[in-house]
Amino acid sequence: MxxxxxxxxxxxxxxxxxxxxxxxxxxxxxxxxxxxxxxxxxxxxxxxxxxxxxxxxxxxxxxxxxxxxxxxxxxxxxxxxxxxxxxxxxxxxxxxxxxxxxxxxxxxxxxxxxxxxxxxxxxxxxxxxxxxxxxxxxxxxxxxxxxxxxxxxxxxxxxxxxxxxxxxxxxxxxxxxxxxxxxxxxxxxxxxxxxxxxxxxxxxxxxxxxxxxxxxxxxxxxxxxxxxxxxxxxxxxxxxxxxxxxxxxxxxxxxxxxxxxxxxxxxxxxxxxxxxxxPKKGIIYQRWNKLLLRRRINEENLLKAAVQNEVRGKGKLFDRAQINKRQYFEQKLWNRTINRLKNKGFVYKVHTGYTLSMTGRNYGADIDRRHKIWEVYLQRRMQMSVHLVHDEAETMEHFLTPEIEEEILGELGLCSRFNPLLEIHEIIPDPDIA
Amino acid sequence: MDGFWIVLTGFLVASSTGMLGNLLLLRKMSMMGDALSHAVLPGIVIAYLISGSRASFPLLMGAIIMGLLTTFLIHFFSNKGKIQGDAAMGTVFTFLFAIGIILVTKYAGQADIDADCVLHGELAFVPLQKSSYLGIAAPDAVWTLLLLFTLIQLVFWVGYKGWLLTSFNSEYAASIGIQTALWHYSLMAATSVATVVSFESVGAILVIAFLVVPAATAFLITKDLKRMVMVIIVQGFLSSLGGYMLSNILNASISGSMAVISFVGFSIVFVVKKRGLKSIP
Known part of the structure; x- marks a missing residue:
């Protein structure tokens, strides 16, 4: 001293x-x-x-x-x-x-x-x-x-x-x-x-x-x-x-x-x-950020699949087998993701399966809408073929912000109440119908 | 006779390190020689402190392990830490060298080792320690370097195709399924070994010089890998001979003189090449 x-x-x-x-x-x-x-x-x-x-x-x-x-x-x-x-x-x-x-x-x-x-x-x-x-x-x-x-x-x-x-x-x-x-x-x-x-x-x-x-x-x-x-x-x-x-x-x-x-x-x-x-550039921060992103993508994919399930008239209850027809989840990943969604109040457990809450349904529908908006955008503006747009949209759906969404809709000359579900059916054949 | 052994030692160092330097140059990693020759210092000191002797083998092992660790750390810094390549290299090797110097200073009292003797090995002492194998009495350093020379020739010519592909076009090499990382680490391992073995007898500075200068001279003359090797060997021989003569005239360090002469050789080729290019429009 x-x-x-x-x-x-x-x-x-x-x-x-x-x-x-x-x-x-x-x-x-x-x-x-x-x-x-x-x-x-x-x-x-x-x-x-x-x-x-x-x-x-x-x-x-x-x-x-x-x-x-x-x-x-x-x-x-x-x-x-x-x-x-x-x-x-x-x-x-x-x-x-x-x-x-x-x-x-x-x-x-x-x-x-x-x-x-x-x-x-x-x-x-x-x-x-x-x-x-x-x-x-x-x-x-x-x-x-x-x-x-x-x-x-x-x-x-x-x-x-x-x-x-x-x-x-x-x-x-x-x-x-x-x-x-x-x-x-x-x-x-x-x-x-x-x-x-x-x-x-x-x-x-x-x-x-x-x-x-x-x-x-x-x-x-x-x-x-x-x-x-x-x-x-x-x-x-x-x-x-x-x-x-x-x-x-x-x-x-x-x-x-x-x-x-x-x-x-x-x-x-x-x-x-x-x-x-x-912060921001450190290895630990970057790792952590990547983990969060992966988690968010899994959650969003699950919610989207559940919403699609409902829209296609498969009932409000869903379980892993049903979701896996649209989006494959391994058992472990499924457990972790569904638990997080439960804790966040996006889904409820209903004896044999799960059902979406109001917020969960809205969230999932948002993702679904963004997916389809991006598909429409790629087809109309980028002249991409119908078969290619889906994969592109699978990633973009997680990154489109409401502002960008608004801008794309403006660009396409559509009002914000545009319902892609109605529009897109003609372009993309639904696997369930086919 | 002493002169002969000294020139031979210099030549062996030049041709072994030169061939590796060739590969480093083509990968734009020439400063790696400088980095490795500094970074292995803590490895040598730790090996010395553990083994308690100045026998070559433990020191060599320590240095090689440290050389690989250096390569790994640089890779980690630039890939995971996203630091630009030259800064990653600079950070790692100066850090390790600092650790080495601290260890040397700390244990200077109880150990017969100092930074001077590790970094500035002296060629003049090479002929002093001799042993004979096969009825030939040659300096220890010559035997070791001969072994190194053979080893590097083996590594170079056996893996010639791989070196060729990974040096000139590593992306293509990766796309046809060659393990470029494996070749990279082998080259680094070989460079660490060559660096360490050589600077025990000739000092770090001559190792750095012989790693890059003959290779650069060859690169000015030709782009054919085999011809480059030939130029390197000739350049190495002339530098050793000229350096020895210069040091006799000036009464100065042989290693330093060899480095200087090797640069003179490079300059001559450089000027001739430049003039030559100008005269042919």
Whole structure:
């Protein structure tokens, strides 16, 4: 508890830089990653992050010092080259973007390893810490790093805010955006700049893989919660920041736990939880919805069959055998469906069988009417043959709303009191009569 | 002699992974190599912690199981969770890699294992450990890779028709009753095995490079699967040889140099192809 308090108020100055920097990094990469995610170029971050290694090392070789600004510049330059190269390969040859990403990633990183080993074998003194760029080391961050961080975050926020509308238009409909005078090229460059800036400041803190993960996972998680851009950016940023906060807290609390990977694990957990439990898009919600739909369809089919039974003069009582002549129900399914209908008050049990209640009869008749309206519509408007319309209508009857029904009747030039039962008899021969 | 073994090791890795990379490339799954080589890390670490030794077999099993799990998870995320494919892949492998790094860091004290040695296997050490079979004293890595090479040749040529159909037109393959999922998972299993076996001796980065670069070079030159394999083998050999020479000049990592040279080969073919296409209108 004491530790938690100490952590929250950031009493420890060493921790202060790290925590603030990681939270900022999480937020920024959540936002920038969302743009790449929506452009379906999620893995570009992975390639850019790997490709920065040679840039960092060349910057070190040329300058001889480990100043963060120079390293960031070097990283940004080689990151830029990698994006350009991926684009070039995909545009000028038949190689697809996934292969181009892998090619650029492995060759740049290979070059990085060559340079790293060269430096390690030929320089003696000041090269330690260069491999932090591969695995990251949040604890080794200096106040200077944190300042660089904050500056970059500010730039990213400003860039996003200043051209938010153009970015949005280009992401969702680039043809439209071009037609109103937004240059697609410019927005591509802008998003690339954002990506490169974020990664180039982030890799030293959390390492290459963790950096690309921060660009991939928060947007993935936030996509489950919303379909709108601003909420997605906010949620994604929050997931990144929260993950960073939790990750750095755990690594502060437990010895021998690296910050970067912990952050990723936390963010991934958000993604898993979102995938399972998010309303509307979560797996559980979708499963549940499917189950409800299946149930409703079974109920409606049963009611419709019962109504048809009555209309054809088979009496008001019905049982499974009778219904099965029109709509087959297995014993188990029958039991479950009829029980639900009983509980909802659509049918009553009458010693040997069941009978429809008033509401049940109306409901079933509605379904039957929709079925027939759709059949008439398909025949008259879509010129479909008599034999084909029934199957189509079997599914559509469950999805026609009263509004659509009204519209179809209007379209067909029929009044809403149109009785399809009278009309349809001439077209569809009744199996009982035949 | 050391040079010979190193080049041979590189060549074996290039030709085994290259042939699988070929199939991955045709399925637009080239980043899978990158994903798998990161995602198997926790498998290796857990296997190491359980078995307590750095013997290849348990590590291999751990990695293969983790490779299949990765494939399954990616499939689950993109099919059931409806996440777009690249994001599903990115989420899964970075998550698993993070777990791996945490395990490595956590148990670094009691275990002789670190992320560096798993990811950047060093080719220079290959000739140090030798054992002889059939009267030939060759490095251990060469024996293992020779086994892998044979295995992959077997898998590739025995299933050649299936690979051909499922790579170029998986919908057609499915429609004539081929179990495309089975082929997919076999390819993933083979890729996991090849990735793991190889990066024990050459490091992850060279595996990723050899998975995609020779295959992409071949793809630029021809669309015939058999010819692609030939190009891959030649490319792999030249990259290994050139990479070894480069590393001698620069006094740098052999694996990294091989990756760089392999990219140089790709670039040359790329430029020649582009020029060639321009001159023939």
């Amino acid at each position: 004491d530790l938690l308090l100490k952590y929250i108020i950031l009493e420890d100055p060493n921790v202060r830089f790290v925590v603030v920097a990681i939270i900022l990094l999480g937020a920024v990469s959540g936002i920038v990653g969302s743009f790449n995610f929506l452009r379906k170029k999620t893995l570009i971050g992975e390639t850019v992050a790997h490709s920065m290694l040679p840039g960092v090392l060349i910057a070190f070789l040329l300058s001889g010092v480990k100043s963060p600004i120079i390293m960031i510049l070097g990283a940004a330059l080689s990151g830029w080259m990698s994006i350009w190269l991926v684009d070039y390969i995909t545009h000028k040859s038949k190689i697809k973007s996934d292969s181009a990403l892998a090619i650029v990633l492995s060759s740049f990183f290979g070059l990085g390893i060559v340079l790293l080993t060269m430096i390690q074998s030929s320089f003696s003194g000041n090269q330690s810490g260069l491999d932090h760029y591969i695995f990251g080391n949040a604890a080794a961050m200096t106040p200077e790093d944190s300042t660089a961080f904050a500056a970059v975050c500010l730039i990213v926020f400003l860039l996003v805010a200043s051209s938010y509308l153009s970015i949005k238009a280009t992401i969702f409909n680039s043809d439209y955006a071009q037609s109103i005078g937004i240059s697609r090229r410019k927005i591509d460059v802008l998003i690339s700049i954002l990506t490169i800036l974020t990664i180039s400041v982030g890799i030293k803190a959390v390492g290459i893989i963790m950096m690309s993960a921060l660009l991939i996972i928060p947007p993935t998680a936030s996509r489950f919660w919303t379909d709108r851009l601003v909420p997605m950016l906010i949620i994604s940023g929050c997931f990144g920041a929260l993950g960073g906060w939790l990750g750095s807290f755990i690594s502060y609390y437990e010895t021998n736990m690296p910050t970067g990977p912990l952050t990723i694990v936390c963010v991934s957990l958000f993604a898993f939880v979102s995938m399972m439990f998010a």
